[in-house]
Amino acid sequence: MSAAATATATRPAGSRRRIRRFLPPQHGAWAMLLLPYTVGVALVGPRWPQLPLLGAWLAGYLLSYYAFQAIKTRRPRRFAEQLLVYGLVAAPLAVVVLLARPAVLWYAPGYAALLAVNAGYAWRRRERALLNDLASVAQSCLLVFVLATIAGVPLAEVAPAFLALLLYLVGTVCYVKTMIRERGDAGYLRLSIGFHAVALLAAAWLDLLLAPVFLLLLIRAAALPGRGLRPARVGMIEIGCSLLVLAVVLIAF
Template identity: 65%
Template sequence: MTSQTGTGPRSAPATGARVGRPASPRRRAVRRFVPPQHGAWAMLLLPWLAGVLTVGFRWPHLPLLVAWLSGYLLSYYLLLAVKTRRPERFRGQLTVYAIPTVLLGGLVVAAVPSLLWYAPCYALLLAVNVGYAARRDERALLNDLASVVQSCLMVFVCATIAHVPPAGVTVAFVTLLAYLAGTVLYVKTMIRERDSIGYRRASITFHLLTAAGMFLLNPIVGAGFLLLAARAWALPGRQLKPVHVGVIEIGASLLVLLATVIS
């Protein structure tokens, strides 16, 4: 799965060092096996946390989390191999992350076989990612949104493990889907499309419409989305550094998680 702030494999993981500062073996190993996609972690953890906190923890949720994270890392290097057309370059990463993904994913499916119903959805969405990676156009908006849907489906997966019907987590799913889709637009206005008036208007409009819809769904969630709309209107154009954008989104993610759980 790709990330919301840097969807897909933007470039090969850095293996070199800064001039005059040779990288330690440990740092080189981290750069080789951990992708520089910091925004992806919130996108991965938020739906899992929302799902578990909504339906209650069951033991398969823990191996599911590890398989989910290792599966993201596996997909990152898989898409990078597709993009660069050099799969042999990433054989080590693919092997390392395939093992826990298959073993722990298999354990979860063995415990809850009905999870296999989600396989076609994830396969289709991953195919979208692969297609954009092959075209080297992984920054496309549709590719970002496909990754958002992949992430949000985890809410339903967590519910299925707890034998909770989809209706029991629909509000959580819709809330996270609206938040992450809006964040795709917002982050583009802060980094990749910071000079695009069209993207800025689209982001503000989406956030305002979403806030209005969320008020109808749940006033508590709606109030949180008003704050998100305010940040989508006020922050673009202020030349914030990516690290500052990330810190703000950590706070926004926690706000959305809190509103989702208490609503």
């Protein structure tokens, strides 16, 4: 291979490596980030501050991921580039949202407390702990209330959707652990199935239209662990479940 051809071949590979440095390998997180946002926008109607909010939300997630990596490794300089880029993106967008709707500042203490939980687990290198994942779920679901505040919609109007998403995402955290990191752990399997059973009852109380979907989620939590599904297959199934939950929540509420 000529020198020119070698240089051409290495440039795309180098570009891919650089892109991977700025994108965390947390593919399942994107559904958790986008599902509450999509539901919130659909329920309250479009408002222009929702666009900078989306940018601040996604950039803020990426900023927090690399901040927690810096805390975990005790090597902040290693992630200085990512922290700078995502900080410069998230900060001005967040300021735009705040100037447009100052009331969103009321959510700052809640997010600060939840992020402190994440930081604490990162410091102890236990970011896969169940409580840490639940703190992340709470951050995502709270976005429904943030969107309602931006639109001037009473929180009570979106509270049922918030609860339905919270039930789904908490259940998904438990279920995915039984499929991957806690595979074969009977205690986690009982926790997952038990939570899904409670979630089914709670979802049916919120709206009977949710019952068939949460029954399907319960069946998936009970039947799929132990079948040796690869993580990619588990992820594809969850994408389908997320879309199903999205559709039914929008119909119900």
